[in-house]
Amino acid sequence: MNKKVDIVMEAAFKISDLPLGFTAKPGTTRKFKTGDWRSARPVLDRAKCVYCGFCYIYCPDGVYRDMGAEKYYQVDLDYCKGCGICAHECPKKCIQMIIEEV
Amino acid sequence: MKSAEVQFEKITPKTFPKGPDSLASGHRACQGCGEVLALRLLMKALGRDFMAVSATGCMEVCTSPFPQSAWEMPWLHVAFENAAAVAGGVDAGNVILRRKGKLPDKRIPVVAIGGDGATADIGIQALSGALERYHENFIYICLDNEAYMNTGIQRSSQTPFGASTTTSPAGSHSKGQSTWKKNMPAIAVAHNIPYVATGSPAFHLDLMNKIRRAAAIPGPAYLHIYAPCPTGWRMKAELSVESSRLAVNSRIFPLYEVIDGQYILNKKVDQPIPLVEYLKPQGRFRHLMSEDIAKIEERVNHEYEYIVKLSESFVEPLF
Amino acid sequence: MSSINSTKPVGIEVSLAIAEAVKLAEVEVVAAYPITPQTHIVEHLSDLVANGELNAEYVPVESEHSALSACIGSSAAGARTFTSTSSQGLMLMAEIVFIAPMLRMPIVMAVANRAISGPLNIWNDHSDVMSIRDCGWIQIFAETGQEATDLSIIAFRIAEDKNVMMPLILNLDGFTLSHFIEPIIFPEADKVKKFLPPYETSHKLDLNNPLSFGLLGGPEVYTEARRDTDLALLNSRSHVQRIFDEFAGAFGRQYRLVETYKTEGAETIIVTIGSISETAMSAVDEMRAVGEKVGLIHIRLWRPFPVVEFRAAVAGAKNLAVVDRHISMGFPEGPVGTEVRALMYHEKERPRISNYVLGLGGRDVTRNHFKYIVEQVKSLGADKRQGGYEMVGVLE
Incomplete structure (x- = not known):
């Protein structure tokens, strides 16, 4: 390569990194944290929560985790994009969307 | 055996699958995407013992930027208009390998997934061919967000009358989309396949059990799924599930199944909410006047009544 | 069966x-x-x-x-x-x-x-x-x-x-x-x-x-x-x-990436692809019988192009007459002609390269077509670089 001329190297992968047939392993988008898209976060009032599971069911990003014996669902802020569906759908209105401090 | 009698494990509130999703977090769908919600629930209902084929589109792009994938089951994307043909080929491969003993002697559902454009417009030929060829383990899911959202909200044949899109804009000489939604479920039914259904993410158990039934019934199935798009519909992100519910309750998106040709209305809506309540939160309908809405409502009621009449007439299955 | x-x-x-x-x-x-x-x-x-x-x-x-x-x-x-x-x-x-x-x-x-x-x-x-x-x-x-x-x-x-x-x-x-x-x-x-x-x-x-x-x-x-x-x-x-x-x-049947036929001592080598190679062989036989120093190469492997094998096969030829069965509209040559020219451009001993488009849309290709091509190559001027290009048999 001619070192006298700088070219912008945008490539993030070498050819030798590429798997046969340009495939990917399952579920690997989990490496990409979508939480920083969020401008508001859901905050649960556990006292009012009836463990109905609608936040878990209706989350497009699958960010709620069933806490089992503790009888509530906990949001995973690594992935929560802050859409607010959980707060809107909560029948007990016990999830509030709180603006993220920048 | 009649398809209606085929047994499958039903999901109830108590048996809701709580395990890890089959569509992983970290996908790049927009905030509040109703389409990825529907997809997540459908994939969750099937578990992981199936194969998925995607058409090019939002759900394909947002789940598979190299080197990552959100899919937990074997997944294949080839192009925009051919998901049904690709899935048919996967099924043919599985069928012969099973017959030769190279695969276990068990049906593997093959699920093709496309948006409304990939299904009803550019991919309708491949879909029709696949349904007609009667692939035994074939399920087609149309995730209908009513326009070409991935490329910037251009109208499709599934865009509803009156919706403003980037290629059916509202203006001084236009009310937005000037045509009525093409009836894809009816087109699927016309292929004499054993199972056709509509579904909505707001009615999650109904939705999830429909794909379970589709997988249990031998022969091809077609699912037409309502998929709200806050970005393209110019709607608040938190309203995706709400609008899915309003669509059913206003009769604009009725929930029904067609099993061996017999229509079954899953949710009767005797007292529909005024259509304006469904249209109002969506910016794509903002320009509509009350007389326009009345015209749409008349059509919606007519189409709903038509489904009711079909469901009330008993059809002796031919097959 | x-x-x-x-x-x-x-x-x-x-x-x-x-x-x-x-x-x-x-x-x-x-x-x-x-x-x-x-x-x-x-x-x-x-x-x-x-x-x-x-x-x-x-x-x-x-x-x-x-x-x-x-x-x-x-x-x-x-x-x-x-x-x-x-x-x-x-x-x-x-x-x-x-x-x-x-x-x-x-x-x-x-x-x-x-x-x-x-x-x-x-x-x-x-x-x-x-x-x-x-x-x-x-x-x-x-x-x-x-x-x-x-x-x-x-x-x-x-x-x-x-x-x-x-x-x-x-x-x-x-x-x-x-x-x-x-x-x-x-x-x-x-x-x-x-x-x-x-x-x-x-x-x-x-x-x-x-x-x-x-x-x-x-x-x-x-x-x-x-x-x-x-x-x-x-x-x-x-x-x-x-x-x-x-x-x-x-x-017992041997195939090669580039097949050669009577190329030994050939001054002009015809380059073909596909079944017309059979016709070309007969034409070469007939021309050889009357003393023409003509040979034939047919490209069997088109992609990946057998660069080394091709160059070796044409070594020593003065003229290549490359036959195309496709017209590259807007360019004064067919695709095989262009590729052969590109491959040979940097060779020290570079043959003169001519290109002939024929046999389009089912038009017959006979031995005479190959004899005609060789005649055309022979009638080219003294300039060793200036090859010919012709759509053979087209009526203008």
Whole structure:
């Protein structure tokens, strides 16, 4: 390569990194944290929560985790994009969307 | 055996699958995407013992930027208009390998997934061919967000009358989309396949059990799924599930199944909410006047009544 | 069809012979659309499946676009997969043709080369396959029925080789080869079984190892992904010759990437592709008989191009007369002519290169055409660099 001329190297992968047939392993988008898209976060009032599971069911990003014996669902802020569906759908209105401090 | 009698494990509130999703977090769908919600629930209902084929589109792009994938089951994307043909080929491969003993002697559902454009417009030929060829383990899911959202909200044949899109804009000489939604479920039914259904993410158990039934019934199935798009519909992100519910309750998106040709209305809506309540939160309908809405409502009621009449007439299955 | 187990030649239509060879290869899925225009290859395959002679799934798709789409699906499922097309059909499936190599799906596709519209014309030339030249598939040309038959088996062995894993197009001239009855020796079934074991791969849709195929490749990786496919294609060259040699060891018929005929001492070498090479050989014989120093090269492996073998084969020639069966509109040369010129440009001993386009849309190519071409080359001026270009026989 001619070192006298700088070219912008945008490539993030070498050819030798590429798997046969340009495939990917399952579920690997989990490496990409979508939480920083969020401008508001859901905050649960556990006292009012009836463990109905609608936040878990209706989350497009699958960010709620069933806490089992503790009888509530906990949001995973690594992935929560802050859409607010959980707060809107909560029948007990016990999830509030709180603006993220920048 | 009649398809209606085929047994499958039903999901109830108590048996809701709580395990890890089959569509992983970290996908790049927009905030509040109703389409990825529907997809997540459908994939969750099937578990992981199936194969998925995607058409090019939002759900394909947002789940598979190299080197990552959100899919937990074997997944294949080839192009925009051919998901049904690709899935048919996967099924043919599985069928012969099973017959030769190279695969276990068990049906593997093959699920093709496309948006409304990939299904009803550019991919309708491949879909029709696949349904007609009667692939035994074939399920087609149309995730209908009513326009070409991935490329910037251009109208499709599934865009509803009156919706403003980037290629059916509202203006001084236009009310937005000037045509009525093409009836894809009816087109699927016309292929004499054993199972056709509509579904909505707001009615999650109904939705999830429909794909379970589709997988249990031998022969091809077609699912037409309502998929709200806050970005393209110019709607608040938190309203995706709400609008899915309003669509059913206003009769604009009725929930029904067609099993061996017999229509079954899953949710009767005797007292529909005024259509304006469904249209109002969506910016794509903002320009509509009350007389326009009345015209749409008349059509919606007519189409709903038509489904009711079909469901009330008993059809002796031919097959 | 019991007679095909004999090692004696059988008179059979070449399309049917290809189907019989594909049966010997124990293909598992055939997805094809039978029109636009087609040959008897897939008709006969559907017969073989219907008669229980071939344990395969025959998928009668509704278009060529879906044919290759379904083939990618079945190949991804891990099944040995075959399809066949030509002309408009290849044009319709072109979008998908370009995707299969990246996915590394070892599909075999016979293309009975025919003209593309317009005007509508179903007869032989190479305009279909030349239009998808850069698609990334291995592309081989058969010149006789025997070659088409042998190569139909060899094709799977090459495509599925662990070091290759690339789709392969087997070109044969439409009508002038596909519809002719030729004497053909069929490879013995038991030997084929040894030469071509069943297709086993971990590169597939697998419930136990669920990979995702067909990802989005943004600007940060697209260049590398394309080059990766290119390298895989280039890398297949040596394996193609190795497998040709193995076939020769098992069946006694030797194929080479570039075939030469009477090139020793030839001042002018004609360069051809496809079945007109047979006619060209007869013409060379006749010209040699009257003292013309003429030879012939036919390119068997078109992609990856056998650069080294080609240069070695033409070494010492003063003139190359390159024949094209496709017109590259807006450029003063056909594609084979251009490629040969590019390949030879930097050679120290550079022959003068002329290019002749002929045999378009089924127009006959006779021995006289080759004699005419050689006459044209001889009549060129003294300038050693100035070759000729002509559409032979066109009435202006």
